[in-house]
Amino acid sequence: MISIAQKLRAARERSGLTQEALAAAAGGVNQAQISLYERGIVRPDDAVAERILRAAKPRPGVALRRNTDRILAIGSRHAVTRVLVAEAPDGGEPVLIVSLAPTAAPHDLSGFAVEVEDLLDVPIPVFLDEPGNAEVRELLQRATPLTEDGGDGPHDPRAAG
Amino acid sequence: MTAQPVVLPDRDRRPAVSWRLLPGVLLSLSGVLLYGIGTDVGGYVALAASLITAAVIDRRLFKDLVLIAAGMIIISAVPLDSDISIGHMAQMGSALALAVLVPYAVSRWVYRDHSVRFPVNTGQRWSRAERLYLVFIVALGYAILPFYMISTGVYQNWPNVSEPDAMIRLFIGVNAVGIWDELFFVCTTFTLLRRHYPDWLANVLQAFVFSSFLWELGYHAWGPLLTYPFALLQGYTFKRTKSLTYVVSVHLLFDLVLFLVLVHAHNRQWLDFFVY
Numbered sequence: 001m002i003s004i005a006q007k008l009r010a011a012r013e014r015s016g017l018t019q020e021a022l023a024a025a026a027g028g029v030n031q032a033q034i035s036l037y038e039r040g041i042v043r044p045d046d047a048v049a050e051r052i053l054r055a056a057k058p059r060p061g062v063a064l065r066r067n068t069d070r071i072l073a074i075g076s077r078h079a080v081t082r083v084l085v086a087e088a089p090d091g092g093e094p095v096l097i098v099s100l101a102p103t104a105a106p107h108d109l110s111g112f113a114v115e116v117e118d119l120l121d122v123p124i125p126v127f128l129d130e131p132g133n134a135e136v137r138e139l140l141q142r143a144t145p146l147t148e149d150g151g152d153g154p155h156d157p158r159a160a161g
Numbered sequence: 162m163t164a165q166p167v168v169l170p171d172r173d174r175r176p177a178v179s180w181r182l183l184p185g186v187l188l189s190l191s192g193v194l195l196y197g198i199g200t201d202v203g204g205y206v207a208l209a210a211s212l213i214t215a216a217v218i219d220r221r222l223f224k225d226l227v228l229i230a231a232g233m234i235i236i237s238a239v240p241l242d243s244d245i246s247i248g249h250m251a252q253m254g255s256a257l258a259l260a261v262l263v264p265y266a267v268s269r270w271v272y273r274d275h276s277v278r279f280p281v282n283t284g285q286r287w288s289r290a291e292r293l294y295l296v297f298i299v300a301l302g303y304a305i306l307p308f309y310m311i312s313t314g315v316y317q318n319w320p321n322v323s324e325p326d327a328m329i330r331l332f333i334g335v336n337a338v339g340i341w342d343e344l345f346f347v348c349t350t351f352t353l354l355r356r357h358y359p360d361w362l363a364n365v366l367q368a369f370v371f372s373s374f375l376w377e378l379g380y381h382a383w384g385p386l387l388t389y390p391f392a393l394l395q396g397y398t399f400k401r402t403k404s405l406t407y408v409v410s411v412h413l414l415f416d417l418v419l420f421l422v423l424v425h426a427h428n429r430q431w432l433d434f435f436v437y
Contacts, residue, residue: 003199032314041382042317043242 004049005040011056012038016066026055060093063120069148071096071116078112079104086143088125095125097136097143180218184226185358185366187211191230192370195237196377197385208233224272225353228264232345233370235260241377243319245330254337261344264353276356277349283404291407294398298411302418307425307435309387316426318379323428332420338378339416343408346371346392347399360400368392391415 012022012034019034026034029048036042037052044052064071064085075083079101085094096116100108113126127136188211195204208230215223239256240249268277310316322328346367354363371392372385380388399408425432 033317036314036317042314043379043381045244 003040004043005038008034008044008049008052008056009038011053014066015056015058016062017056022052022056026052057122058120060120060122060124063122064094064124064146067119068146070119071146072148074112074115074119078108078115080108080112082129083146084129084140084143085146086139093124095127095139096146097127097129097139099129180214181222181357182362184211184215184218184222185354185362187214188226188229188233189366189369192233192373195233195373196241196370197373199377201237204237205234219357222357225276225356228267228277229350229353231263231267232260232349235263236345236374241374243331243334243379245320245322245327245334247330250330250334257338257341257345261341261349264349277352279344279348279405280403281406283402283406285402285404287402287407291402295410295414298414299418302415302422303435305387306415306418306422307437309382309384310419310422311426311435311437313382313384315379315381315384316423318381319423319427321427322424328424331423335416335420335423336413339412340409342371342374343395343399343405343412346374347395347408348405351396351399355400364393364396364400367396371395 012019015022017025018031019038020031023029023031023034026048029044029052033042033044034052037044037049058066071083074080075098080098081101082099084097086097087093088095098109098112109126109128113124116126117123127133127139129140130136187207191204191207191211194200194207198204212223212226212230215226235256239253241253242249244250244253265277265279269275320327320331322331350370351363351367354366357363358366368389372380372388375388375392376384395408395412398411399405402408421432422435425435
């Protein structure tokens with residue numbers, strides 16, 4: 001059984017936040033208390049623990065950058081030939097635009113989306129790169145390839161089709 | 162024909178190391194797993210193993226361990242913490258009461274050996290040493306508890322009490338658990354284990370369960386270095402005095418200091434006479 005202390009520490013480490021930053025994000029607790037909770041010395045009550053875990057949830061953009069190689073590995077299992085990242089139309093969290101190999105099965109797109117969401121623990125919209133889709137065309141204007149080196153390289157519009 | 166003197170077996174001359182030790186060790190281990198580490202599955206497996214090995218090794222040991230196990234399972238069914246909301250106090254209070262009543266009732270009315278007793282009125286006056294020990298316990302609590310509670314931060318495992326109503330509930334809760342500790346760990350667990358093991362070994366085994374329970378209650382960090390010897394002392398004191406009243410008095414005096422430390426730790430300007 002994972003203790004609440006282990007859970008809090010793991011969540012913070014996944015988020016990449018320091019104890020101080022997490023305390024500030026969660027509100028109502030300070031760095032010393034986060035430290036006591038993570039070491040299992042003090043047991044936070046349920047409401048406090050939930051608040052900290054919520055604050056420790058990584059932003060989708062951060063989660064994407066941290067898991068690039070795993071996302072590409074998921075893609076390779078689902079006949080995904082290319083993954084692009086673009087900011088959502090409202091300028092908010094990122095979305096993924098994927099290209100599928102001609103041999104892809106009908107469920108590959110949804111399978112990829114589900115696995116990525118499970119991995120990141122945050123919902124990330126996944127679009128299929130369809131030239132006929134106006135929304136996708138608009139997203140492609142500011143899309144960049146997701147690459148293992150952190151991939152913020154410029155998007156080649158020709159490759160996007 | 163002259164009457165032969167009856168020679169009672171000397172408990173402390175029983176061999177400590179034998180197969181009979183296994184069920185007792187497994188029982189203690191289950192306490193550590195259930196309350197100390199918080200792995201319910203591991204705890205129940207160890208408890209089951211304790212009962213199975215006892216059933217194979219010694220039927221009477223099995224019957225007594227069943228009583229202790231029943232209490233431990235009842236306790237494990239509720240969250241053990243220092244929440245002083247009325248609902249939680251009622252839930253935890255009911256479980257703790259059952260954990261004592263079930264072994265007592267089975268021992269008295271099912272087994273009919275009445276091995277679990279709560280000797281309140283022993284008819285013995287407390288000796289001078291016993292009265293001095295009560296003073297010593299208060300001094301010990303004063304010396305250790307503020308340092309332990311405040312330097313580690315574990316006082317935060319107890320609710321922040323600054324209102325009279327919450328203070329009264331914390332006071333009642335701390336004292337009720339203190340009395341219950343003696344009813345279950347000393348008068349039930351220790352007493353039943355003593356029927357099968359040397360006194361010192363029974364005390365060592367019960368102290369693991371006792372201090373694990375206190376860990377779950379909030380005595381984290383280096384708490385076991387404090388609670389384990391305390392549990393041993395309580396067992397030893399009960400063996401010496403044979404008085405529930407006396408060990409409860411010791412415990413409640415220690416808990417009184419604990420209560421005052423908790424109030425001070427949460428409200429540093431109050432009761433500002435502790436050194437830490």
